[in-house]
Amino acid sequence: MLKCEQLTIRFGGLSAIDRLDFEIDSGEIRGLIGPNGSGKTTLFNLISGIYTPTSGSIVFEGKPIAGRRPDEVTRAGIARTFQNIRLFGDMTVWENLLVGRHSRLKQNVFDDIFSTAKKRREESLAREMLENLLKQFRMEKLRDELAKNLPYGLQRELEIMRAMASEPRLLMLDEPAAGMNPQETDQLMLQIKRLKELGFTVLVVEHDMKLVMNICDKITVLNYGKKIAEGVPREIQAHPEVIGAYLGKQVKDSA
Amino acid sequence: MKQWMNLKTLVIIVAILFAVAFPQMGFKMYYVHIGVLSLLHILLALGLNLVAGYAGQLSLAQAAFFGIGAYVSALLMLNLKWSFWLAAPLGALAAGLVAVGIGLPTLRLKGPYFVISTMGFGEIVRLVFLNWESVTRGPNGLPGIPAPDPISLGFVTLTFESRVENYYLILTVLLVVLVLYYNLVHSRIGRALRAIRNDYIATQVMGIHVAFYRILAFGVGAALSGLTGALYAGYIRFISPDTFTIGESINILIMMVIGGMGTISGPIIGAIFITYLLETMRVFAEYRLVIYGLLMFLVILYMPHGIAGMLKKLSLRVRAGKKEA
Numbered sequence: 001m002l003k004c005e006q007l008t009i010r011f012g013g014l015s016a017i018d019r020l021d022f023e024i025d026s027g028e029i030r031g032l033i034g035p036n037g038s039g040k041t042t043l044f045n046l047i048s049g050i051y052t053p054t055s056g057s058i059v060f061e062g063k064p065i066a067g068r069r070p071d072e073v074t075r076a077g078i079a080r081t082f083q084n085i086r087l088f089g090d091m092t093v094w095e096n097l098l099v100g101r102h103s104r105l106k107q108n109v110f111d112d113i114f115s116t117a118k119k120r121r122e123e124s125l126a127r128e129m130l131e132n133l134l135k136q137f138r139m140e141k142l143r144d145e146l147a148k149n150l151p152y153g154l155q156r157e158l159e160i161m162r163a164m165a166s167e168p169r170l171l172m173l174d175e176p177a178a179g180m181n182p183q184e185t186d187q188l189m190l191q192i193k194r195l196k197e198l199g200f201t202v203l204v205v206e207h208d209m210k211l212v213m214n215i216c217d218k219i220t221v222l223n224y225g226k227k228i229a230e231g232v233p234r235e236i237q238a239h240p241e242v243i244g245a246y247l248g249k250q251v252k253d254s255a
Numbered sequence: 256m257k258q259w260m261n262l263k264t265l266v267i268i269v270a271i272l273f274a275v276a277f278p279q280m281g282f283k284m285y286y287v288h289i290g291v292l293s294l295l296h297i298l299l300a301l302g303l304n305l306v307a308g309y310a311g312q313l314s315l316a317q318a319a320f321f322g323i324g325a326y327v328s329a330l331l332m333l334n335l336k337w338s339f340w341l342a343a344p345l346g347a348l349a350a351g352l353v354a355v356g357i358g359l360p361t362l363r364l365k366g367p368y369f370v371i372s373t374m375g376f377g378e379i380v381r382l383v384f385l386n387w388e389s390v391t392r393g394p395n396g397l398p399g400i401p402a403p404d405p406i407s408l409g410f411v412t413l414t415f416e417s418r419v420e421n422y423y424l425i426l427t428v429l430l431v432v433l434v435l436y437y438n439l440v441h442s443r444i445g446r447a448l449r450a451i452r453n454d455y456i457a458t459q460v461m462g463i464h465v466a467f468y469r470i471l472a473f474g475v476g477a478a479l480s481g482l483t484g485a486l487y488a489g490y491i492r493f494i495s496p497d498t499f500t501i502g503e504s505i506n507i508l509i510m511m512v513i514g515g516m517g518t519i520s521g522p523i524i525g526a527i528f529i530t531y532l533l534e535t536m537r538v539f540a541e542y543r544l545v546i547y548g549l550l551m552f553l554v555i556l557y558m559p560h561g562i563a564g565m566l567k568k569l570s571l572r573v574r575a576g577k578k579e580a
Contacts, residue, residue: 087453
């Protein structure tokens with residue numbers, strides 16, 4: 001579904017992502033882990049169009065998307081959340097979701113200014129879809145609350161909902177459990193599993209190993225912008241290079 | 256929620272009735288003139304509000320777009336003998352197109368850099384009005400601009416010569432603009448603009464082409480100011496570069512801020528309040544600006560969301576109080 005080939009981005013002399021080959025299959029939950037500064041978020045920014053790669057290609061569902069604008073990537077069917085929550089704080093929960101839905105509304109500027117039948121039809125379809133989303137996450141009561149007034153855990157959830165509102169096929173979550181307490185993390189785990197059942201493909205960056213090992217079908221490990229391992233959770237846990245990267249120990253014979 | 260909507264509807268109806276009845280209330284013509292100026296200022300503040308209040312990009316070029324609308328429509332009427340009804344939309348279009356042209360390179364700039372570039376642009380436009388004497392007659396301005404042509408409705412003919420007639424023309428335009436403006440800011444366009452103000456990177460990732468919406472807001476706001484310029488020219492019948500200064504841009508900005516930016520009621524309240532204030536304070540002569548400055552200072556300090564924001568807060572508090580009782 002998503003395929004990166006020889007993907008590279010250099011900032012000055014530093015290769016933040018270095019000739020990375022990386023592929024995700026449709027329907028899987030893929031974990032992306034690695035020590036701080038290993039290039040996980042950079043990879044997210046490359047895929048979502050915020051950075052333009054220095055070289056290499058990114059192909060999503062057969063279409064090349066490297067170097068496209070972020071809004072074009074989203075319209076192609078990829079949505080994401082951010083490590084440091086980026087909600088529209090002065091807008092309500094409901095308005096955040098409506099903005100998330102923006103790219104699927106089909107009216108044009110004139111429909112909006114003259115409030116035509118087409119605009120009202122599109123908006124009512126959007127409302128229907130978003131009402132369901134609210135229900136699914138049990139957030140109906142918080143609908144008119146400003147996003148910035150939500151407790152931290154719910155802000156994280158709202159970001160996921162907002163990304164889902166564009167009906168992406170690939171959902172990229174950047175450290176969704178960061179700052180969550182164990183109960184919140186458990187709940188998040190269930191929700192990500194549900195995303196898979198709903199047919200989303202999920203790419204998740206996470207430092208919480210319990211979460212990663214529990215929900216991911218496959219895990220990719222980055223270090224210094226390079227892929228050092230890839231496989232199912234059990235393989236990754238035992239992988240000497242991974243242990244080396246995390247614990248900083250010298251690896252003599254790598255598998 | 257419902258009660259709040261009802262109160263809002265009531266306020267809107269009363270305000271419209273008052274605006275319609277105002278010239279018939281027996282005030283001196285001078286007050287009708289202040290009424291016309293207020294309506295024009297509301298339109299200008301609404302135009303700025305779209306880009307500054309909703310999209311969060313402060314512009315000090317609003318008086319320039321106001322001037323472009325006024326000069327383009329006046330020149331079309333004077334030199335090509337066009338009717339006001341054709342010249343006015345063209346003045347609006349000219350201002351909108353110039354804004355798109357200016358916005359393409361400058362809207363990439365952030366915060367203070369964008370403000371400075373719009374200030375520079377505003378000054379350039381004023382200097383063109385002042386120095387392109389073969390067309391604009393420079394500092395002498397353009398006298399003898401015709402009033403809008405009469406409209407015959409069969410049973411009655413509307414003329415636009417007097418203050419009162421112009422008042423109703425501009426009020427009608429304002430009411431139509433307000434309906435469309437309401438639609439705009441309550442549609443996905445308005446939501447996209449507010450999202451951009453909150454966080455433009457996240458907005459992009461929502462599939463929203465940020466540059467397109469910024470230019471749209473800037474262009475529509477400028478076109479609205481251009482239309483106001485045409486209405487102004489048709490009312491005053493004389494324009495000169497003195498009207499379209501940075502000072503005027505700052506006045507429009509103050510109206511929007513005092514009233515409450517990012518709302519519809521804010522620019523309306525602010526424009527009426529400041530227009531009236533500036534006129535009545537003429538008795539204080541040069542102390543006027545001192546008082547004006549002090550007032551701005553106090554409002555910004557104690558009412559950061561403007562008069563509209565404060566009224567909303569008060570009404571929320573009153574309702575909360577009622578619930579407790």
